Amino acid sequence: MSSAPRAIDSLQNARAKKWLALSDARGIRKHGEFILSGRKTVPEALARYGSRFTAALVRTDNDLNRLALPPSIERYVLAKPLFEALDTNGTGFPLLVGAVPEMAAADFSKAPQGFELVLALGDPSNLGAALRSAAAFGVTRMVLMEGAAHPFHPKALRGGANAQFGLTFLKGGDWTALEGAKGPLAALDGAGSDIEAYAWPENLRLVLGEEGRGLPPELGATMLAIRTTGAVESLNATVAASLALSARYRRRSGR
Structure with missing residues (x-):
């Protein structure tokens, strides 16, 4: 059974700060995570590589219905300023947080x-x-x-x-x-x-x-x-x- 979505309103939230750091290579290396965006790439990645992702970031509760999320993925509803700061490609579509593989x-x-x-x-x-x-x-x-x-x-x-x-x-x-x-x-x-x-x-x-x-x-x-x-x-x-x-x-x- 999937967990209920959690709301994050502040850019100063610890998770928010970590996600914001994933916009560049330094933050990706530090945290070992990345953010995937895209109206086509996100659903395709979920369907083929769902186990690679740990969290879904959305703007509203209704946005969660746009994705076929496995129960293991945590759900976060973000305040508009935070979501827009993370949505670097400006798609407005839900984002996925994933783990960088070992190299x-x-x-x-x-x-x-x-x-x-x-x-x-x-x-x-x-x-x-x-x-x-x-x-x-x-x-x-x-x-x-x-x-x-x-x-x-x-x-x-x-x-x-x-x-x-x-x-x-x-x-x-x-x-x-x-x-x-x-x-x-x-x-x-x-x-x-x-x-x-x-x-x-x-x-x-x-x-x-x-x-x-x-x-x-x-x-x-x-x-x-x-x-x-x-x-x-x-x-x-x-x-x-x-x-x-x-x-x-x-x-x-x-x-």
């Missing part, structure tokens, strides 16, 4: 078991878009290098469209950690060989360079290039990642 350290001393996408996108919106592409093309293991945005930042969640909940995240450390990494390693570079001709191995780490800085010069990887007209010097990192993952998916699925 183990990547072990580069061992060859990859399967495919891993290694990246350090610092913009949470770009990271979210990359995660969405990864999920679309069957990638499940993401290695976040030092400087990467938090994958459960509100902007990353919006860009990811629930992709986060089907992915495994590993902490990769700084770029020097990749020096001497065992197993196949590939990276995107305009001077590399044609990505369309690459025979993608089953076990591989694909490295996406940092925005604006590119790849570490000491990285010992097979360089792969995405064919373009040459009208621009380089592609947006997220776009490049999407094209590379699409090329891998088509090659390995024979499509």
